[in-house]
Amino acid sequence: MNYNEFTIEIKKICNIDLSSYKEKQMKRRIESLMKRNGHDSYNTYIELLKNSKQHLNEFLNYITINVSEFFRNPAQWLVLEQEIIPELLKNKSKLKIWSSACSTGEEPYSLAMLLHKMMITNKIEIIASDIDKDAVEKAKQGIYTAKAIANVPGEMVRAYFIKEKDDYIIKDQIKKMVDFRILNLLEDKFPNDCDLILCRNVMIYFTEDTKEKLYKKFYNALSNGGIFFVGSTEQILMPHKYGFINRKSFFYQRIID
Ligand SMILES: C[S@@+](CC[C@H](N)C(=O)[O-])C[C@H]1O[C@@H](n2cnc3c(N)ncnc32)[C@H](O)[C@@H]1O
Structure with a gap:
């Protein structure tokens, strides 16, 4: 064989x-x-x-390969907080957000903590999915080591985690903001009408053909003007080809029809 x-x-x-x-x-x-x-x-x-x-x-x-981090590439999270989310909220009263390869939960929980800090929890829905059942199970438990939360600002650790022996456990108020699911990007139906999709550090593993197919699927999953947030080595070479414009490094916007 x-x-x-x-x-x-x-x-x-x-x-x-x-x-x-x-x-x-x-x-x-x-x-x-x-x-x-x-x-x-x-x-x-x-x-x-x-x-x-x-x-x-x-x-x-x-x-x-489940490697993940809270607030991975912090500079991009600052752009998300200061520019992308406020702009999305100008046009919509409620945002649907999808973390599409969420691994063990660091990415969707970073989002939930950020949005809680920005006091807009009643205006958002966060879906988080991954192909890996064990990773999603771990994400739902929300238990992390001190090393895993090293990137989380001190005030967020104090506000959103409970320390139990050597572990840090995500508080229920943050946990319940995230709806975890199993979803295979290559086979399964995508959520629709998303205002923000995160697809970070997974496209790098796919062939060029597969990437093309997925960009089209992500385009269809976004609302008009919705934002597609990619990983730091995953810039889209010809975003127009897929109906995107490059708003900021690593942030693409679905062209408004
Ligand atoms: C390196 S992690 C990235 C986690 C997070 N997005 C980040 O940037 O820190 C890649 C994740 O992609 C998931 N993955 C791989 N193939 C997938 C597929 N076909 N559908 C959904 N998730 C997939 C893996 O299970 C893994 O959790």
Whole structure:
């Protein structure tokens, strides 16, 4: 069995289309995990994945790369707070926001804390989704280490976390602002009429073809004038091609019809 055949089997087992991810990088990761489990052929490894839920889970966790941070790239969050959100609120009384690859929750909770601090909690709805069930489960629990919250400003830590031994737990007032879901960007229907979509640090893993398809899906998921917020290495090369204009670095606006 070669890599392509392996991707077809994986699609059958768990509906994840590995061929949409950059091949070199994904292949390297999978082969290193295979070796770690004592397998050097896709044939025997796929049998292991078919027969062991535990190894399938390990495989899914490994390929999804859940690294995240609160307020990742702080300068961009300042633009969001000072320019993007106030501008969106000029035209709408309620905002629908979607964190579309939310991992273990740092990104949607950063949003919720920011909007709480800005005192606009009654004017927003936050949806947060990821393909990885375990990551979403962790996000719902909202328990973080001191290292994980290092980027969170002191006054926010005091206001929005409860310290329990070595852990920091997100308070319920912030937790209940976020509606967590499982959603595979490659297969599932997107929410619609979103005013702000965050899709950060996941596009880098996809092939160019897949990126194109996803930009179109994100365009359709946005409201007129809605904003698409991308990761710091994920600028869109020709935003007009997808119906976007570049408002600020890393912020694209759906062109108003
Ligand atoms: C590196 S994390 C980024 C987390 C967060 N957005 C940030 O920037 O800190 C990438 C996330 O994308 C998710 N992901 C990968 N493929 C996906 C897919 N097809 N659909 C939805 N999420 C996916 C992974 O599970 C992982 O949690």
